[in-house]
Amino acid sequence: MANILVLNGPNLNLLGTRQPEVYGSTTLAMVEDACKRHGAEIGLTISCAQSNHEGALIDLIHDARGTQDGIVFNAGAYTHTSIALMDAIASVELPVVEVHLSNIHAREPFRHSSYIAKVAIGQISGFGADSYRLALDALATHIRGGRPE
Numbered sequence: 001m002a003n004i005l006v007l008n009g010p011n012l013n014l015l016g017t018r019q020p021e022v023y024g025s026t027t028l029a030m031v032e033d034a035c036k037r038h039g040a041e042i043g044l045t046i047s048c049a050q051s052n053h054e055g056a057l058i059d060l061i062h063d064a065r066g067t068q069d070g071i072v073f074n075a076g077a078y079t080h081t082s083i084a085l086m087d088a089i090a091s092v093e094l095p096v097v098e099v100h101l102s103n104i105h106a107r108e109p110f111r112h113s114s115y116i117a118k119v120a121i122g123q124i125s126g127f128g129a130d131s132y133r134l135a136l137d138a139l140a141t142h143i144r145g146g147r148p149e
């Protein structure tokens with residue numbers, strides 16, 4: 001079993017009530033439960049964390065080195081601003097799949113760029129809560145070296 005951290009950044013604790021027309025009505029607890037259930041089906045052990053604080057997210061990424069085999073990461077608005085998170089990911093040398101519920105490329109121009117994408121193995125954006133499941137599938141395949149289960 002590979003160990004995967006599902007990490008969520010600022011304002012994602014409010015999923016379910018936050019702008020449901022953009023982010024859907026699924027709560028973060030529901031997303032995390034679905035990740036754990038899907039992970040078990042595809043051979044991944046899932047740990048989940050969320051923080052509204054950039055430094056705390058950096059610490060969680062550092063702590064993942066040596067304990068996790070990869071990270072599914074929705075950095076929220078830090079996606080578009082945080083060189084520090086980009087550097088943290090580059091430093092730990094773990095495969096990261098960037099996730100967004102909304103399609104960031106179809107939204108305001110300031111959401112079109114991502115510092116996380118520069119160090120992630122790929123980005124999944126626009127499939128609502130299902131983005132996380134797709135990201136787990138992509139990460140599992142990557143960890144197995146592209147081989148199907």
Ligand code: DHK
Nearest residue numbers: 011074076077100101102111
């Ligand atoms: C979540 C956020 O909080 C925004 O700041 C990003 C992302 C998009 C999402 O779609 O999951 O721009």
